[in-house]
Amino acid sequence: MTELTSLRHIPNTKLFRKGDVFVLFGELFGRGYANGLIDEAREAGMTIVGITVGRRDENNALRALNEEELAEAEAKLGGRIINLPLMAGFDLDAPEGERNPTEMLAGLTLKGWQEEKLDWTAVERCREVGVRRFASSTAQAMAEIDKLIPDGSNVFFAHTMAGGIPKIKAFLAIANRIYKGRGERFMSSRELLDSDLGKLILMNFDEVTANTLQHLITASAAIRERITAKGGQVRYTAYGYHGSEILIDGKYQWQTYTNYTQGYAKMRLESIAQAAWAQGISATVFNCPEIRTNSSDIFAGVELSLFPLLAALKREGGGAWAEQQWSICQELLNDGVSLQSLIDQIEAYNNDPVSATFRNFDAWPMDNTPPLAEVMIGTSDEMTKLHKDRKALITDHLSALVLESAGPLMFYGAAEKIAPVVWLNHDIIARQLNLLHP
Secondary structure, eight states: OOOOOBOOSOOOOOOOOTTOEEEEESOOOSSSHHHHHHHHHHHTTOEEEEEEOOEEOTTOOEEOOOHHHHHHHHHHHTSEEEEEEOOOOSTTOOSTTSOOHHHHTTTOOTTTGGGOOOOHHHHHHHHHHHHHHHHHHHHHHHHHHHTTSOTTOOEEEEEOOOOOOOOOHHHHHHHHHHHHOOGGGOOOHHHHHHSHHHHHHHHHHIIIIIHHHHHHHHHTHHHHHHHHHTTOOEEEEEEEOSOEEEEETTEEEEEOOSOOTTHHHHHHHHHHHHHHHHTTOOEEEEEOOOOOOTTGGGSTTGGGGGTTHHHHHHHTTOOHHHHHHHHHHHHTBOTTOOHHHHHHHHHHHHHSHHHHHTOOGGGOSOOOOHHHHHHHHHHHHHHHHTBSOTTSOHHHHHHHHHHHHHHHHHHHHHHHTOOSEEEOOHHHHHHHHHHHOO
16 A cells, blocks of 8 residues: 655746657547646647557457548647557457457346356456557557657656456446446445456556556666666656545545545556656656546546535635635526535535545545445535536536646656655645636
8 A cells, every 4th residue: 555645845846848858658538637737848848749549440450540530639739649559458459369358248238247257368368469569569659759859858758548448338337336326226346346347347457557657667768768878857657546635624634436446556556656766767656636527427426525625725825716716616506506505515425424434545445335325426416406507517617627736736746756656635736726826
């Protein structure tokens, strides 16, 4: 278990400048944490380079981007993309003539999925094929990126790969019950993790979310050695999640969303950064607060911890701008509903004896329970109903603020070389926002 190392100061080490190179190791699809880092790199005048995960053709074969896709991806990134498919994971990989793991589970049904058994020897052969493919493609991509990095420059590698759920039809229905179900629709996350389907998902999460950081560090060794030999510096960052501190009872206290199935892979990601750090390589996993994204929307209740950020903005010296954020959020609520009453409901939720049981850092990530689902998903539903428009939520606005703040904290925090694993909690998020909006 990683020791909780929280960032308590605003970092401002200005290492990166015009002529340095920022490498995004992961493709940019929507608005997310990566955008904040790219914004900082662009402002510093860095050259921006990216990669692509590639696309699948009608036969599920991996291919590079076509001209139109490449142009669109480069416009979104604001830089050049190395057009070699770097799709992580092994759920669609298999030795010639054998079935891949997704095909092995194609017949899965909601009724009998727990009893479905996998041939783990065959799965391991698929994993080996996927790992070889990814390692080889990463080495090729780094050889191309090496040509774009001039001597005397500094390099920032930003790892953004995460995920790894196989595209199995029945899984969406299973996930809806685990992450959104309560009462008769509740399903235990432990049932998933103890099943062969769950074990496969955890293996694939490791390959996508965590092991890709190791592949990046290994494949970029020649770049790192050349740059440091010429007096330059190299940094690696990755996005973690391991709960976050928010205001509860007037104090910043660690809490988490439960059940966060990817937590095991996120801890593996932390251990890879720690091992690199021990070898003198500056790799930092920044454990970021909960936000709403396209991918997190399956987790009903993950957004609840965002509301106390409004109180943190005031606590951390926010003035007129902090008041403005309260006004913006108040406008999103139904007539007659006060924002303070909503904040009070969230405070009551966080102090509920059931919720408090899950604030156990050493036991993370814990399994879900029917009582937790009742209070967490129930509160989430209630909060949503208080809004004028389900597509314009307070948590959308607050998520955008967290993203805005995390960018500079990570960019300058990586330059400063603080620790291999660092938590960005609501206190530092709020202080950074107040600094950006004096």
